[in-house]
Amino acid sequence: MPSTVTATSSSSDDFETVYNVELSCNGCVNSVKESITKLDGITKVEGDVSKQTITVLGSAAPSSIVSQIQATGRDAIIRGTGKPNSAAVCILESFDENDKSLPVKGLARLVAMGESNVLVDLTLSGVQKGKYYPSFRESGNIWKGALTTGNSIYDLPPIEAKEKEATSELYKCQEFVKVPLKITDLIGRSLVVSNDPVKVFIHSMCGVIARSAGAWENDKHVCSCTGKTVWQERKDAVGKGIN
Numbered sequence: 001m002p003s004t005v006t007a008t009s010s011s012s013d014d015f016e017t018v019y020n021v022e023l024s025c026n027g028c029v030n031s032v033k034e035s036i037t038k039l040d041g042i043t044k045v046e047g048d049v050s051k052q053t054i055t056v057l058g059s060a061a062p063s064s065i066v067s068q069i070q071a072t073g074r075d076a077i078i079r080g081t082g083k084p085n086s087a088a089v090c091i092l093e094s095f096d097e098n099d100k101s102l103p104v105k106g107l108a109r110l111v112a113m114g115e116s117n118v119l120v121d122l123t124l125s126g127v128q129k130g131k132y133y134p135s136f137r138e139s140g141n142i143w144k145g146a147l148t149t150g151n152s153i154y155d156l157p158p159i160e161a162k163e164k165e166a167t168s169e170l171y172k173c174q175e176f177v178k179v180p181l182k183i184t185d186l187i188g189r190s191l192v193v194s195n196d197p198v199k200v201f202i203h204s205m206c207g208v209i210a211r212s213a214g215a216w217e218n219d220k221h222v223c224s225c226t227g228k229t230v231w232q233e234r235k236d237a238v239g240k241g242i243n
Contacts, residue, residue: 013059014058014059019053019076020079023074031072036056036065036069064176088109095145106205109121118183120176121174122134123172124159126165127170130195133197136154140190149190149206153189159193190207192205
């Protein structure tokens with residue numbers, strides 16, 4: 001039977017996210033809830049051992065919620081965010097030949113808040129220390145990486161990588177920001193992250209913005225294409241640098 005914890009009153013920025021988490025008992029659920037409710041902006045947390053899910057209502061960044069779940073010694077997979085047709089995702093890669101061994105450098109999750117605002121949850125990892133400049137671009141053509149994405153249609157605030165990763169000499173950072181855009185106008189375009197406020201390069205990170213599942217829309221446990229479980233797919237993703 002689902003167990004619920006209510007933390008604070010709801011706000012207009014609240015959205016729902018659903019996570020797969022390996023839960024063996026109600027004690028596991030309570031441990032995860034306790035960790036998540038340490039974040040600001042959490043309205044409600046619900047756990048279901050039978051479905052192996054944690055559902056969160058609030059305004060906290062999904063990447064922060066995943067980190068809090070991982071702090072309990074468990075991994076988490078986001079199964080859906082927001083309402084149907086209101087969520088998108090973008091995997092950021094470098095097209096530099098020197099990055100071929102591990103091209104994925106970041107991930108952006110987008111959630112529509114009403115008709116004209118989008119929450120952007122951007123995480124970079126395995127990057128050099130310094131300031132980075134994200135922007136939505138007019139084209140989704142990444143044939144030559146960021147060089148073929150066209151002009152910027154919206155510049156996001158700069159993000160600074162200054163937190164060193166635990167097992168390497170590289171750095172990571174995270175940003176959660178609301179922008180005055182429609183998510184339907186971003187699907188199919190690209191997101192670029194450059195180390196220059198104006199110019200983009202072959203090593204600039206970029207990816208196409210694709211629609212992703214809304215909360216409760218993605219209930220698969222075995223992929224029909226690969227035959228892998230969601231946890232096997234998760235292991236593959238982490239191996240490629242997608243956290």
